[in-house]
Amino acid sequence: MSLVAEFSVPTDDFALDSALDAVPEMRVEVERLATHSREWVMPFVWATGGDVDAFEEALADDETVADARTLDRFDDGSLLAVRWAETVESLVDAMTDQHAAIQEAMADDEWFLRLRFAEARHLSSFRDHFGSDFELHRKYRTSEPRSDEFGLTTRQREVLVVASQLGYFAVPRSATVEDIADRLDISANSVSQRLRRAHDALVRNTLLIDGRKRPD
Numbered sequence: 001m002s003l004v005a006e007f008s009v010p011t012d013d014f015a016l017d018s019a020l021d022a023v024p025e026m027r028v029e030v031e032r033l034a035t036h037s038r039e040w041v042m043p044f045v046w047a048t049g050g051d052v053d054a055f056e057e058a059l060a061d062d063e064t065v066a067d068a069r070t071l072d073r074f075d076d077g078s079l080l081a082v083r084w085a086e087t088v089e090s091l092v093d094a095m096t097d098q099h100a101a102i103q104e105a106m107a108d109d110e111w112f113l114r115l116r117f118a119e120a121r122h123l124s125s126f127r128d129h130f131g132s133d134f135e136l137h138r139k140y141r142t143s144e145p146r147s148d149e150f151g152l153t154t155r156q157r158e159v160l161v162v163a164s165q166l167g168y169f170a171v172p173r174s175a176t177v178e179d180i181a182d183r184l185d186i187s188a189n190s191v192s193q194r195l196r197r198a199h200d201a202l203v204r205n206t207l208l209i210d211g212r213k214r215p216d
Helices: 017-022 052-059 086-097 120-133 154-166 177-184 188-207
Strands: 003-010 027-032 044-048 065-074 077-084 101-107 110-117 135-141
Touching: 003 120, 017 052, 044 052, 052 065, 052 077, 086 101, 086 120, 110 120, 120 135, 154 177, 154 188, 177 188
Parallel strands: none
Antiparallel strands: 003 110, 003 135, 027 044, 027 101, 044 077, 065 077, 101 110
16 A cells, blocks of 8 residues: 655755745745656746745746746736756656655745655655655555545545535535435445545645644
């Protein structure tokens, strides 16, 4: 069974140290993580929460960025196409060599990385290779398949959809846990557990996306 691990990494050990230092309120999130080509390693980056113009200027002076251009501008940020310097590409190569598949990458004052390993021993060798620069916050195994980008399992997504359709989340509420259980032909206790786990997954993967605010 595969293993997922969440790390934080200082920006000066990964990427965008000077750019994020110049605009400290900025938050970046990598949309596309990696492909078979080194020229397309983490090519699309969302920048939100700060002065976008100042951040784009700071990228030009950041040694970890070879080139960056704006693809789309929105009221709350922009989508950038980034070509990374050799130092970043080499680091991603090294992570791949240590059997780490990058699932998520984002940064503000430091980077948060969610990595998947096929086996637990690969995580051990990864930590031996990178040392304390990659601080492990939590690790966990996934017992059910993910249904989408928010970390919901198929059953968790199903129970949320049915609950919404029946009016469980409406004000005033027009359905009960028992109504959901009848529709899905499962116990009310199972519905309650799936709803709690689904809510927890949504909060962790949206509101608490960096995972650092949740204890191990």
